[in-house]
Amino acid sequence: MPGPDTVTVSPSTQGRELAAGIVKFTRQSARRYKRSRSSWGERFVDAYSWGLGIGVSLTIAASFVLALRNEISDRASTANSIIRRQWLVLPEEVLWTSVTFAVLLVIANLARKLGPMTVNGAEGSWWLTLPIDRRPMVLPPFLRKVALTSAGSAIIYLPFSMVTVVDRAPVEHLLASLSFGAAGAIALVLAALQQLRLLPPRIGKATTAAVLLGCSVLPALSSSPWPTALVGAAAVGLLALVVPRAGQVRGEELVRGGAVAGHAGASLFMMDSNEVLRALGGGRKSVDGGRAARFYARPVDGPLRALIRADVVAFLRLNPPLMPPILWLAACIAMLLVEGGLPEFAQLAVIVIAGCATASGMGSVARKTALVPELDALLPLHPALVRISRTLMPCAAMALWMAILSGLLVLLGAADPWLIGVGALAGVGMGAGTLRAATKTPPDWTAPPVETPFGPVPRAQLGSLMRGLDVTILATIPLLVALYLGYVPWSVVIVQALFSAGVFLVVVVTRPKRI
Template sequence: MSKATETGTAGRAGEIVRFTRRSARRYNRSRTSLPELFVDVYVSVLALGCAVALAVSFVLALRGEFAQRSATDGGLIADPVLVLPSQALEVLLTFAALAAVVVLGRRLGPLAVGGPESTWWLSLPVDRRPMVWGPFLRRAVLAGAGAALAYVPVSVLGALDRTVLSHAYAAATFGALVVAVVGIAALLQGRPQSVGLKVAAASLVVAGALVTVLVPSAWSFGAGLVIASALLVLVSSRAGFVPGGELTRAGAVSGHVGSSLYLMDSNELFRAVRAESRTAYRRGARFFALPTRGPFAALLRADVVAFLRLHPTPTTAVLWLVACVAVMLVDGGLPVFVQLGAVVLAGCAAASGFGTVARRAALVPELDGLVPVNPALVRASRAVMPAATMVLWMALLGGVLVVLGAAGPMLIVVSALAGIGMGAGTVRGASRPATDWSAPPVETPFGPVPRAQLAALLRGVDVTVLSLMPVVLTLYLGVVALPVLVVQAVISGVVFLVVAMTNPHG
């Protein structure tokens, strides 16, 4: 099929797209009254305004806290053996954000069509460019604008001495770079094996993070804009040649992610994002084939093998560990509560990442009844690998912190014990029931609180954070007290037992 022939059908494709949109608009208008529209807009604007006001006041308060800190105020590590330059953390954060955009962009499309479009549009003998280019451009520009806005607090908190104009340039540069990397993700859809494109993406992410943080200026913004524009022009010329299967796949994943976000269902979000992840199909085959003694041993072996296959590499968990430690090594030291917050956040994120088996198994409750063992043992078996992995992760974190001088060697034991409860928390979170958004809020002295929804949303995170509390306390005190060690052991043991004994469907 020649390119010229495909281009010749572009007009007809554009007409098809316009026809579909026009009909959809007409239908939607017929179902929406003006008062309803007004209420929707009013509520959205109000919610957005509240969210922005909260974010701004939080950032300003944090900035004030940062500014008041003197250079001699220590963090969790009083005299670290290794100190990172003050801007290293901001560079790392910017780098991580740009890398995440490339990875997520590639999974979500960014060139994509939804289910109906894939059935009714992609089968037509017309150029597909008009069908995918418009929505892509809208997504890329929105991602850039959103990223620029989200970068403002990072810049404001990362460089207290920077001028307002410098912050604006940093944010604008970051926004332009996000558009550029979304463009590279789109080009990779057509040529997924292209080494050149992968090298270009890596170079842009590294150089972009350095330039955005170290030399934000009109020049950096201009350069970002030129690169983004050039990549968009390139995507525009190739958008019609991305395989239909890839467009459909991307549409399915982005649709799944969109509905998960709308329903605030983190389990579905994980399932959507990891749907296309690499699976080590053959790993553990020999171990699995060994004879077993009793049904529980067989079940445990199946859970271990499934875990090893669905978590081929621990990359994400290692990155969280590095980020968590980096926060503590920044020159000048971040406030203690920020450092402790980073430990909790990294711990929850790493634990949640090890819940793939439990999340998939939760979709098929019948699986739990396949083996004739008590349901509590089934849940315990499912929690063994997340717990074992989190024991390792926490022991590693504790070890690094001991080497850096945060506390004595017993911190490793306390941390490892915390891993047991955190792993169990992952299984509890994975079997979280869908949030019932129709349940009425409960009246409290502080006003109506959506208690049922909050309980559902925090299920799993609650016990993960609880299991971390003794570690947090130890880090805050800087010494490992024996009672804390005992409390940690009790909390982790109780959490594991409670998770095993609790029927999520009961």
């Protein structure tokens, strides 16, 4: 809303000191209050639990990475690949660089959704209305995020480097990780630059993609330290561009980022995947209310047809753009084409992961309607019919996606053309799984773990976390068997049809628990 005759006074040093004092005052008061409410014993128990949890997680992750590394280094031939050997043409370096680029893009996009410069609700109300420089309010948390992203990226890249390039020396792995850590920081800082609107949005996004493409090549060149130095210098340079301008991010944008980050953070803490997806999808303003309006306006006979039409239109309006399913398809095929071939189980796992990720994206309508089941209950229809209507579009979309994937696999010599039919059938079951996932209840963290021969297991929580994903994976099993065999026996077609029909029936007949 700033117009031509709007006056913006550049904040004085005095204003900045005052703002820093306000931030310090708020933090000190909050700290004093928290200290007064927790004892040293409680703090020690918290620290101990966190330390133990992190230690156990790292140990499990390290043993998994080492096992995977040994498996990959031991692979002797490509005889076990699910596609024909002649198609294993994609140089490993290209694939891993593409993966690195994709991860950096994800970091930048996620950072942009979550801010990255933010204030929470109370800060928005009490700090942003004060006539003082906002830089001391937003800069320290932003710098913390940069440092954490950088450290986290470096730690995550280390096992990736060890698994994907087995002949690297330890120092080279370290340098590659440091390069990726700096690239992660760059992704975050580029998101902040978009927030500052120094460039028009489209140019900002294109610049981010171009810079990150350059960054994604550097970790692979870890035989000398200069790529690490280069990417580190670029990170510092970009930070030097952002830091002096941190106070210029518009208040509305700071509050928006804070709201999304707060919602997503709380959902993640509760491990409620539906709520995380709702939080990340909430910032999307461009719902095309005109799309399929004519189709929706046509007269219909009966409530079921009206509901199906409403669900079709809602799916077309609310679902994410076409790009994610296409990207998952491309990523899946690219992983299969890698030179030398991934181990067979890894290839099948890639197909399952890509399928589950795509299916999850198809559940927008189900996730939104799950919040207000009362609306569905108002319809003069059996609840199972309502659920059938809700699953139709995800099932159709997933059947199409899986048929295309299976078709490409057939072209690559994975099996005979019957695989396309099996894939489409699997897609129906996977689509139905989206409704089961969307209507799951959040994990009940008060439920006690169940004693098993392997020790106590939080069965209720695991059951809640896996709901939806369980049937989505189940629906792919016959397809995976066909890919493993390399041909499609009739029995697999029949079993696939039974699996998908069973999953569909289970989903539409099971009455979901109240959220």
